[in-house]
Amino acid sequence: MSSYNHFTDPEWPPGTVRIEDYSQSTGTSDLILEPKPSRDPNDPLNWPRWRKNLNFALVSYYVMMVLALIDVATVTWGPVNADLGFSFALLNDSYAAGCGALCIGGIFLIPFALKFGRRPIYILSTAVQGGISVWSAKMETVADLMLVNILSCIVGSLAEVLVQMTIADVFFVHERGLMNTIYYWFMTVGVTLAPLAGGFITLSQGWRWVWWWMAILFGAGLLAFVFLYEETLFCEPIDGVPVAEQMMLEKVLDKRDIDAEVAREGQAVQELPKVPEIDRSIPLKSYRQKLALWSNSTLSTGQLMKHIYQPFLVMSSIPAVFFMALQYGIMTACTTVPVTTLSSVMTLPPYNFGAAQIGLMGIPPFLGTSLATLVCGPLSDYIAMYLAKRNGGIFEPEMRLWLSLIFAPLVPAGLFMFGIGLNNGSHWLLPAFGLGVCGFGVVPPSSAALTYLTDAYTDIIADSIVGVTFIRNLISTVFVFALQPWCDRVGLTWFYVTFGLISLVTLLGNVVFIYFGKRFRVIVAARYRGFSAQKLGPRE
Numbered sequence: 001m002s003s004y005n006h007f008t009d010p011e012w013p014p015g016t017v018r019i020e021d022y023s024q025s026t027g028t029s030d031l032i033l034e035p036k037p038s039r040d041p042n043d044p045l046n047w048p049r050w051r052k053n054l055n056f057a058l059v060s061y062y063v064m065m066v067l068a069l070i071d072v073a074t075v076t077w078g079p080v081n082a083d084l085g086f087s088f089a090l091l092n093d094s095y096a097a098g099c100g101a102l103c104i105g106g107i108f109l110i111p112f113a114l115k116f117g118r119r120p121i122y123i124l125s126t127a128v129q130g131g132i133s134v135w136s137a138k139m140e141t142v143a144d145l146m147l148v149n150i151l152s153c154i155v156g157s158l159a160e161v162l163v164q165m166t167i168a169d170v171f172f173v174h175e176r177g178l179m180n181t182i183y184y185w186f187m188t189v190g191v192t193l194a195p196l197a198g199g200f201i202t203l204s205q206g207w208r209w210v211w212w213w214m215a216i217l218f219g220a221g222l223l224a225f226v227f228l229y230e231e232t233l234f235c236e237p238i239d240g241v242p243v244a245e246q247m248m249l250e251k252v253l254d255k256r257d258i259d260a261e262v263a264r265e266g267q268a269v270q271e272l273p274k275v276p277e278i279d280r281s282i283p284l285k286s287y288r289q290k291l292a293l294w295s296n297s298t299l300s301t302g303q304l305m306k307h308i309y310q311p312f313l314v315m316s317s318i319p320a321v322f323f324m325a326l327q328y329g330i331m332t333a334c335t336t337v338p339v340t341t342l343s344s345v346m347t348l349p350p351y352n353f354g355a356a357q358i359g360l361m362g363i364p365p366f367l368g369t370s371l372a373t374l375v376c377g378p379l380s381d382y383i384a385m386y387l388a389k390r391n392g393g394i395f396e397p398e399m400r401l402w403l404s405l406i407f408a409p410l411v412p413a414g415l416f417m418f419g420i421g422l423n424n425g426s427h428w429l430l431p432a433f434g435l436g437v438c439g440f441g442v443v444p445p446s447s448a449a450l451t452y453l454t455d456a457y458t459d460i461i462a463d464s465i466v467g468v469t470f471i472r473n474l475i476s477t478v479f480v481f482a483l484q485p486w487c488d489r490v491g492l493t494w495f496y497v498t499f500g501l502i503s504l505v506t507l508l509g510n511v512v513f514i515y516f517g518k519r520f521r522v523i524v525a526a527r528y529r530g531f532s533a534q535k536l537g538p539r540e
Contacts, residue, residue, distance in 0.1 A: 013521035014528050015456030019173055019385070020393030034173040034395075035458065039279040044170045044232045046278055051230070052170050056179065058229050059166050060186040061221055062122060066159040067190025069129055069152055069214055070098060071336075072198040073136075074343040075355045076207040083207070086145060088344055089484070095340060096480040098149035102473035105157030106466040111307040114462055117233040117295035118162055118169070123225050125155045130218030137211035157473070159187075161465040168454050168461045169232035173395060176454050177380030181373050181447040188369040188439065191335055192362035199359025207355075230290045307463060314460060314531055315467035318524050320517060321457065323509060324449040325468040327404075329475035330506045331442040331449075334411055335365065337479050337499070338418055338435060344484070345492070350425045364432045368414075368439030376403060376444045380451065397456035398517040401510045404445035408507040411445075412500030414438025419496020445507055452513075456521060459532035 017034045037045040044052070077091045113121045132152045139145060167179050198210045315321050342361050346353040353361075380403055387402075388395040417434030420426075453464045479499075487495045513520070521528075 013518060013525045014459075015397040015521055016518070017173065017395050018393050019388055019395045031174060032393075037278075038234075039277070040234075040282050041278050041280065042282070042285050043234050044230075045172070045234075047170070054228065055166070055170060055230060055232065056182075058221075058224055059122075059163055060183060061224070062126060063159045063163055063183060064186045064190040065126075065214075065217055065221055066129065066156040067187050068194030069133065069190075069218075070102075070156055071191045071339060072194040072210055072214065073149070074339055075195045075199040075359050076202055076210055077343050078347060078355055079202055079207040084140065086142065090142065090145070092340060092344065092480065092484065094145050094149045096477055097146060098153035099336070099473050099477040099480055101150040101153035102157045103470045103477065105154035106161045106469050107308055107311065109155075109158055110161050110462055110466050111304045113158075113162060113165065113233075114307055115304050117231045118166055119225075119229055119231040119292075120294040121158060121162060122229060123222065123293075125158050126218055126222045126225055128155045130215050130222060133211050133215035133218055137208045137215065139208075139211075153473075157469055160469050160472075161462060164450060164454060164465045165462050166232050168458055169234065173455055174381055174385060176451050177384060177400065177447065178377045180451045180454070181377035181380060181443065184443055184447050184450075185369055185373040185377075188335070188366065188443075191339070192366040192369070192439075194362075195339070196359035196362045196366075199354075199356040202355040227291070231292070231295050233295050310460075310531065311463045311466035311470065314463045315471070317527055318457070318464075319520050320513060321453060321464045321467055322471070323513065324453050325471035326475075327506050327509065328446055328449045328468055329472035330503050331411070331446045332472050333476050333479045334415065334438055334442050334499075334503055336476050337483060338365075338415075338438070340480055340483060341419075341422065341492070345422055346428075351428060353428075361428075361432060361435065364436035365439030368436035368441075369443055372407075372440045372443035376407070376447065379403065380444070380447060395455075396518055397452050397521075398514050400448045400452045400455065401514050401517070404448045404507055404510045405514075407441050407444040408504065408510075410437050410441030411507065412504045414441055415496045415500035415503065419499070420493050423492035423496075445510070448510075456517075457528060460528065463531065 017032075019032045019034055033045075035045070037043055040046065044055075047055075073091075073095065077086075077088060080086055080091065081088060109121065109125075129152060132148055132155070135144065136148045136152075139148060163183050164180075167176055167183070171179050197213075201210050201213060315325060342353075342358055345351075346358060346361070351357075380400060383402060384395065384399045387399040414434045414437035417437065418431045419434075421430035421434060449468075450465070453468065454461055457464050483495070490498075
């Protein structure tokens with residue numbers, strides 16, 4: 001049974017919350033909802049499940065399409081090379097240029113999502129991506145090639161950050177592990193299955209129709225967002241009390257309750273203060289109000305500009321943000337780098353794969369990711385809840401990171417099989433199996449990294465994820481640019497052996513945060529509160 005109890009000790013570092021209320025008198029426990037919902041029925045945390053799921057389904061479709069637009073190009077490289085004369089080196093550089101553009105888009109565009117809400121940014125970016133798809137279908141010159149890759153990735157960089165903001169807006173702590181795993185699965189669908197579909201479209205209709213189909217699907221997504229997607233930015237004060245005063249009042253009341261009701265030995269709370277039930281006198285927004293083109297938060301122009309450079313301050317001053325960005329970036333590279341290797345190596349002897357066969361190689365990582373989603377999605381939240389229960393009902397974000405360690409060996413193992421198999425000209429089943437194993441292994445640490453930041457640094461999640469996106473795509477850009485000269489120098493085997501060892505060392509870094517992460521959160525607590533001082537609402 002869920003409860004609206006709210007219990008957060010002001011002395012606790014950010015991210016540490018009580019999510020279970022144990023009653024000694026009855027021997028039962030209630031789940032405590034964090035973050036605390038308001039009394040307003042329009043608060044996204046108070047939405048019925050179907051509204052939350054509809055919103056998240058639209059967001060997931062958006063992520064899948066954005067990643068598909070970025071990665072579907074690789075299966076068209078052969079026909080584009082024959083038709084327009086673009087060399088494979090140039091095509092690889094265009095892909096890398098897109099990865100570089102992914103680094104910077106969110107820096108300049110996400111502040112507008114903080115100011116005007118998520119809805120207008122989703123709608124605008126979907127429309128722009130549809131237009132870029134049309135441009136790609138009509139591509140003729142090198143300038144076209146470079147510009148469509150760069151512009152699509154600048155706008156596409158919004159996908160990762162907006163989704164994390166939406167998850168933080170709509171879902172509670174005990175739900176975020178599953179939501180992030182589902183999000184990562186949809187992202188992988190775009191990366192792996194789009195080339196599969198694109199390969200068959202290239203064979204049956206020609207490479208230009210790959211982009212026409214992308215334009216059609218973005219058009220469908222645009223209509224869905226215009227008529228179905230509701231704004232999740234919520235910054236109304238509670239009970240008419242200004243936000244800053246409400247936050248101060250909550251701290252005073254929480255501290256008073258702690259002093260009165262919690263024994264210093266850490267005994268359970270007998271009775272926690274209740275948050276009022278939803279105020280049904282507050283009218284629900286009409287359909288037209290729900291679908292207003294934009295909202296207008298209290299963020300000033302000066303604060304808007306601050307969010308352009310603040311992600312770098314956050315990343316450089318909060319160790320967890322930098323490490324999770326590094327881990328997420330390496331895991332993403334484990335997905336994207338093999339894609340470019342497939343397109344340049346398996347088109348040659350002894351494989352001589354065509355566009356459709358290259359696309360079919362997306363099935364193993366898709367199956368690995370899907371299986372990992374089924375296993376790790378529920379497991380992430382289960383492990384966190386189990387460890388929180390053992391900890392007297394108190395949740396620590398580091399509890400998420402155990403999942404990363406459990407599956408860590410699978411990532412380098414998959415990379416070894418893939419790289420060594422290709423280098424030796426082994427049967428295609430070996431590199432395919434390696435892709436599947438690697439795909440299974442990257443899901444838990446990727447999901448855990450995003451969920452950890454959402455749980456630990458909720459109030460600055462936008463700035464944190466912009467920093468994560470910058471590092472993630474910088475790493476992918478470096479690896480994609482370095483791939484060919486690196487392989488020419490040491491061979492595919494040693495490239496992928498080195499790459500696998502880098503991934504393993506990175507994943508083992510979770511041990512440091514499992515044991516010292518809370519201490520780090522204590523040390524940077526004042527810094528964190530400084531970054532989040534300008535509130536947009538009770539939870540922003």
